[in-house]
Amino acid sequence: MMLLSVENLSISFRTDEGPVTPVQGVSFDLAAGRTLGLVGESGSGKSVTTKALMRLLPGSAKLAPDTRIRYRDKAGQIVEVEKLKPDARALRALRGGEIGIIFQEPMASFSPVYTIGNQMMEAIRLHKGLRGRAARELAIEMLAKVGLSNPAARVDQYAFELSGGMRQRAVIAMALSASPRLLIADEPTTALDVTIQAQVLELMRGLQSDLGMSMIFITHDLGVIAQIAQEVAVMYLGTIVERGPVRDVLKDPQHPYTRGLLKAIPSLDRLTRRLHPVPGDIPSPSARPTGCPFHTRCTEARPGLCDRMSPAQTSFGTGRMVRCHLAEPALARSA
Amino acid sequence: METLIEVRNLEVGFPVTRRKFLRTSTQILRAVDGVSFDIRRGETVGLVGESGSGKTTVGRAILRAIDPTGGEVIYHTAAGNVDLAHADAETLQKLRPNLQMVFPEGRVNLHSLSGEALRSFRPRMSLVFQDPYSSLNPRMTVRDIIAEPLIAGGLMRDRKAMDARMRDIAARCKLNLEHLRRFPHAFSGGQRQRICIARALVSRPDFVVCDESVSALDVSIQAEIVNLLKDLQEEMGVAFLFIAHDLSVVAQISDRVAVMYVGQFVEYAPTRKLFFTPRHPYTHALLSAVPVADPDIPYNPVRLDGEIPNPMDAPEGCRFHTRCPHAREACRVEAPAWREIASEHFVACHFAEEFDFSRPENPS
Structure with a gap:
């Protein structure tokens, strides 16, 4: 059984101009320990798709009745994600604890008025049940794991005190501190300099093989996809137009859009x-x-x-x- | 080709005041520290480097959008040479239309500028003030936005002539002439960037600074804009200073490329030489960090340890020595000279001759 299986994901939004459907009939599977790259231009529905997996869509969004999102959780139970009530305990456990997410702009992921450690410990308390000293130690350990120098001091710093590359590492550490089995990375390196991007890519590849985690990596950069993903799905206007192993798709693209992008x-x-x-x-x-x-x-x-x-x-x-x-x-x- | 702009020992410093208890101390942050290069008529010079290296400051200082604190910027005109770095307001006002700037689409951030920088920027950016996240005034029609430099520069009074010039440049930038009465919000990102380019070129300038002009765009639109800039350059003979952090775009558009690190140039060479036979370890590290869309090409980025130094306390000797994998004793002590190692190939590294960082060029 796959870790995640998505069938016929269609999302529509109510707007003043009538319903708009930015995602239509998206289906894919993701096995444990694999990385799926999701590529496409802005407006192709990449981010909306992954937000639906965590049920993070706004209230005006509606899933089609035949949408199926199946996720196998840590206990081996199959979660029917699309049926979860917004206030369900299972949804709370899913967000962060089962599926972690990191965004493009690390500054927006941290509150400016709490220390990094404070925010990490909140996640650890919620998902791991650790408190006080134990939670703090785990936070420091995670910061060390993502390669931050002097993690014992960083844990008491605020996000604005770190440079862009360090901040993105801290975001990754925060997402990983709840040990999710699936990490969604929404353009995590787009805002970074190429040297820092190389470091973050290396870090994520290393962490993934250490932790056996699955990833969905959203980017518009096919170069990044070639380096980090095993499989790739090319999205255009809310549908997946081509999907397959990275090498095959990049070397022998079949869809005219994939060829055009390359x-x-x-x-x-x-x-x-x-x-x-x-x-x-x-x-x-x-x-x-x-x-x-x-x-x-x-x-x-x-x-x-x-x-x-x-x-x-x-x-x-x-x-x-x-x-x-x-x-x-x-x-x-x-x- | 004849030289258009000569930059000699350009320096830009910002005073930074730190308060600690009751004492205040003012230090100078040297964002640009002794940069020399030249730009020829009708060519594109690419400028790359990590964020915070001073790329943008170089561009703005050449245009006198920021006042340089040292050095010269010689602008060669038909009527003789002018030192922009020391020119008075009246001369600048007259030359302004010849020197233009294209801002990063939707990313001009006045909040990031402060004090001195903001004050000197304001007269040029009054257009932007309504919405700091976009470089187009949402309350002006596209027609008025494009014609603005003609009015501001006092170049044309005749409405008909102005309209003709505006329509000509809009057509060259492949904007739909029937949409000129619309407001910027009705246009897509790529279209808005075309409007910015049309506005920059309407006064037929000699020199335009393009600051991260294509960075926020999707690959396909990016390719369109790069082709457009190339075409316009060929038709109008304008020179570009193309500032970007994306090396592969710079490789395609530039005739020559400069690499910047903590306020200084480390290498400056014709594009082919810089990308295929780089001489500076930092250039090599940057190139190796770009992931290629081919899983069969090995990806082995050079590891640069540590962070980019703060220009406030830049390292002694070579500024790159704290992160350079090839650093030796001499690098810690003595700053390398800016020298011409081969024809037109400038580099600032003690041991440039010893390194072979050449990369294969794919002929297909």
């Missing part, structure tokens, strides 16, 4: 005269195109097919999936 990345190994953007802008979720969501920007789109019919999911190879009319026949032949 082409658009400026390379450090080759100087080019021109870059190759994916033409056009991502449409607004309130004006979702009919048929394939990508057909408005796709250079290979076939009129009459792509703009009318929504492509089905085609599975092929080892654990790969693509949603494209054009990929289907070719893959059917190769199979």
